[in-house]
Amino acid sequence: MKATVVAAAAAILAGGASASRAHGHRHAHALFEKRGEAADEVCTPGCSTIYSTITGEITLLPPAPTSTSVAPEPTTTGPITVPTPIPQTCPTPGTYTFPATTIVVTETTTVCGGTPTEVPSGTHTLGGVTTVVETATTVVCPVATTETQDGVVTSVIKTTTFVCPSAGTYTIAPITTVVPTATTVVVPVVETYCPGTYTAPAVVTTVTETNVVVYCPFTSENPEPTLPPAPTSTPEEPKPEPPVETETPTPSPSPSPSPIPGPGLGSSGKLWAMTYTPFAETADGGCKSAEQVMEDVGKIATAGFTTLRVYSTDCDTLPNVGAAARAHGLRLIVGLFVGQVGCDNGNPSINEQIEALKEWKEWDLVDLCVVGNEALFNGFCSVSELTSLIGRTKSELAKVGYNGPFTTTDVVSAWTDNDVSSICEAIDVVATNAHAYFNSATDPSDAGKFVAGQLSIVEKVCGKPGYVMETGWPSAGKCNGIACAGEAEQRAAIESIERELGNKVVFFSFRDDAWKQPGDCNCEQHWGCASVWGL
Structure with a gap:
């Protein structure tokens, strides 16, 4: 008999169907509808x-x-x-x-x-x-x-x-x-x-x-x-003789504790992070200048965000966004993006990104490194390949001074439908992308409860603290059941998410992306949410 978990007014297709979307251009993101629970394997x-x-x-x-x-x-x-x-x-x-x-x-x-x-x-x-x-x-x-x-x-x-x-x-x-x-x-x-x-x-x-x-x-x-x-x-003190009725588990080596994330991971206030890509808000999506990036980051800082999440290293992301973050007192979540099948040394994009991170190495700004964005869900990496890539990135960046926490982020179904025990061992915190709009039974006012439910499921998979690396709501597009896109709906959804767990989520995204394809939902170009904070 098959079991399905339906949380916070979420309609689940028990047969395993998933709703998906694709953000085009240099980066591809896919979202989901299926959700479930899984227990972590233990030693x-x-x-x-x-x-x-x-x-x-x-x-x-x-x-x-x-x-x-x-x-x-x-x-x-x-x-x-x-x-x-x-x-x-x-x-x-x-x-x-x-x-x-x-x-x-x-x-x-x-x-x-x-x-x-x-x-x-x-x-x-x-x-x-x-x-x-x-x-x-x-x-x-x-x-x-x-x-x-x-x-x-x-x-x-x-x-x-x-x-x-x-x-x-x-x-x-x-x-x-x-x-x-x-x-x-x-x-x-x-x-x-x-x-x-x-x-x-x-x-x-x-x-x-x-x-x-x-x-x-x-x-x-x-x-x-x-x-x-x-x-x-x-x-620990000298132990007395135990009672007669004791149970002694089979001995096995005790794993080393994971590095403890620094104080910048998450936020003590209402807001934590915003995703940021230095692509122009035009149909061709060219690269923004350093001056334009500086202006954008300044606006994000005025809204009360403490951190920026970047996906990759193209468009001079590290030097330009890094300089703007330093100037405005913000922290960074850096990333290594996998946008095609292949997670090994044969993927030139991966090699270029690792080398760019090693050359930049301004680790005093970095709170977290995210290796892969929905790489499992999109079929770009197998579990073993992604585990190996995380280990390789850790080793390479450690050589140039980065010893902070690592993770990968994916949709809930990727975490629960695979045996991810090796990934759980390789990461320090668990992360997910959770977009309530793609669940047809979620009203914008309930978006926060939906996202919180997604995070809770993923945290149980690895038994580690969790964070949401992408969440938001489109300001235009089609209705998906009762989940309708629109400016008022976007505001209601984001305010709901901020109330529920704003200090553990990364909002997606700063501005609209005219260079993307509209998608089946006619919404892909309209996830910019800066206006919610008057930016």
């Missing part, structure tokens, strides 16, 4: 795990519902007491409507929830709590696990004391499962809900397969996130 370090059970009622995972109706009507089972994703079964292909559901939580509640994850055949290690320590440390935290009694599997929350012998990244109490064929498993997770009102919006979605289970997550009307309790840790 169990050589530490002792001591379990002590929290007393209280065991919380059962919500069972997958069944339906006997002939017409395509979704079904749900069981009472809903906390805002966990609602599982609903679509027995036959067709269009389904899921009504809105609202739950009010009156006090902080911690429960054992379940995350649906589709896995291929084989042995999988899933779930657990991932933590990074800088020295020998004992970590105490709640974890979700399963117990089997009389053949019935239930999920429970336990407190675990986890002894980490040295610095490294550790996953505490993961669960190992063996599946003979590709299937959807529900991974128990600790979920804490703060007091407030939670809503699963009404959703209309079309499915193309039989027996598709759709999960409809809730969104909170509270401004504060609802996170599980943070692990507590204490410096």
